[in-house]
Amino acid sequence: MSACPFRSSKRGRLERGIAAIEFALVLSTLLVVFYGLVSFGAVLYAQQAISRAAEDGARAFTGVNDATDTANIALIKNIVYASLATSHVTPANAGSTTAQRKIWLQTNPNVSVTVGTSGLVTVSYPYKENPIIALPGVLAPSKLSGSAKFSM
Template identity: 35%
Template sequence: MRERVRWRGACTLSRARTGERGAAAVEFALVLPILLLLVFGIIGYGYMLSFRQGISQAAAEGARAAAVSQTDADRVTKARAAVNESLDSYGVTCSGTALVKGATTVGSCAIGVATCAGEAASVRCVTVTLNYSYRANPLVPVPGIGIVLPQQLRYSSVARVS
């Protein structure tokens, strides 16, 4: 009687695949933290760029609002209101001479009315300067990307008041 010989190629192949399943899990575990850091870094950096544009816009809006007001006291009040309206979506407000997020002072807010440089004494200018300490107070804290974020976000806008 002849003995039947079974082909064992399928068994060898399935053993190899079983060993590879563990290797894929290990590779995924090694790549996942790098992938998450990259994704959250892009999100955090993009939000910082959006906030940078918001601070620039807030300074410009504050100077414009002050330029159309009648008195110097009214100019400062209107400028501060315009800055606060522009930065409201980020939870940042201009309170006195400080930028505040929640209960924490995160920067400075200066609104001044003075004689324009190089102009006659009757020509006045409104200057709105916002300075946010971004690296110390990021809006989206992502561990590990602090070194690529700017130390300060500082914008100043000047409007001439005749």
């Protein structure tokens, strides 16, 4: 007499157990890789946004006649802050509108924008204090910075 195919054997139960262990190992590995990609992607996005803001400031330098005038420097800084505010690098408590995020950037003492007389615009942002995605266990850089220089 042959065994019934619907009857569960000891070997079938063991194979189901091994499949569950393999699934758990593969899933945990994929989750770690996904976690790393999201963390790295957030830092990379913030770095690109900061570099773009510095480039926007350097572009604004072209319309300035006197690079030592404080009004012109304030105008260039305003353009850099506006660029940063539209890129959503600020934390959620900074506000939901672009104007609120811009005010947060301008009043945060750790966000610095320097404009050199040679056309060099440098932006420094405290990323570790204000990450885009707060993920536990991520070794985020303490500061991100970008610089751009206007040249003809």
